[in-house]
Amino acid sequence: MKISELAEKCGFIALNFAEDRDVEGCYIGDLLSWVMGRAKENNVWLTVMGNVNAIAVAVLADVSAIVLTENSALDSEALERAKQRGVNIYSTEDNTYETAKKIIAAIE
Amino acid sequence: MSMLELKYIVPGDDFTRAGEASGDVKHKLKKIGYNPDAIRRVSIAMYEGEINMVIHAGGGEAEVNIDPDRVEILLIDHGPGIADVEKAMQAGFSTAPDNVRSLGFGAGMGLPNMKKYSDEMYIETEVGKGSTVRMIVYAQR
Ligand SMILES: Nc1ncnc2c1ncn2[C@@H]1O[C@H](COP(=O)(O)OP(=O)(O)OP(=O)(O)O)[C@@H](O)[C@H]1O
Ligand SMILES: [Mg+2]
Numbered sequence: 719m720k721i722s723e724l725a726e727k728c729g730f731i732a733l734n735f736a737e738d739r740d741v742e743g744c745y746i747g748d749l750l751s752w753v754m755g756r757a758k759e760n761n762v763w764l765t766v767m768g769n770v771n772a773i774a775v776a777v778l779a780d781v782s783a784i785v786l787t788e789n790s791a792l793d794s795e796a797l798e799r800a801k802q803r804g805v806n807i808y809s810t811e812d813n814t815y816e817t818a819k820k821i822i823a824a825i826e
Numbered sequence: 827m828s829m830l831e832l833k834y835i836v837p838g839d840d841f842t843r844a845g846e847a848s849g850d851v852k853h854k855l856k857k858i859g860y861n862p863d864a865i866r867r868v869s870i871a872m873y874e875g876e877i878n879m880v881i882h883a884g885g886g887e888a889e890v891n892i893d894p895d896r897v898e899i900l901l902i903d904h905g906p907g908i909a910d911v912e913k914a915m916q917a918g919f920s921t922a923p924d925n926v927r928s929l930g931f932g933a934g935m936g937l938p939n940m941k942k943y944s945d946e947m948y949i950e951t952e953v954g955k956g957s958t959v960r961m962i963v964y965a966q967r
Contacts, residue, residue, distance in 0.1 A: 749933035767930045774845035778869045
């Protein structure tokens, strides 16, 4: 499935859309080096961390998008960096559990 | 002499710039068509080392030597050094301060990730003098 299709099905709001990437599975976590070590390429990453370092992790782990749950803030520097680096970022008001449930329903 | 030799200064006080060196290396490896799995491993291992220099050592220097069969990464700092390397290598061990933890660091997973993603890793460190981390990633694992 493409990230745009998943976003539509789950009602995510695009904060930065760079490229319509494939989604294969999901990873959840806020501790950056934990995520970096375990998230897989093309995972959609659910987190509350909307800072520049999260963008760096998204680039290096090569996730298909960051989804900021519970309307967590994306700081302006992070948005700028996401634009430069071509990182897809979405926002949702749902908590991470609800978001994961929606993703499972959409993907399966 | 390696095929491609890169050098970076990693500033010590700037979290927003941490990751620039590893990002640049990733970009250059992609451009020359390096094995994607090796690129991923190099970038992750180097980012962790880079961010450690920023958080724990007040910055440092990075040197990357790229050859067709392997990438060598050297991270050199003049920070406080690591008193107990074995302990520092344990998953979950961290001395990261609270302000850094609130940014998402401090899981104590950086050094374990570096070990996991590199093929060889050597740490030379002296308390009060600094640390040098040398990692090698082979193009084919
Ligand atoms: N370059 C360094 N200079 C001095 N101490 C270091 C250096 N790198 C690591 N350390 C020490 O080793 C500990 C473990 O490092 P590691 O990268 O595994 O975890 P962390 O940086 O604390 O957290 P994380 O990497 O998960 O965000 C650090 O908390 C710090 O005490
Ligand atoms: Mg670390």
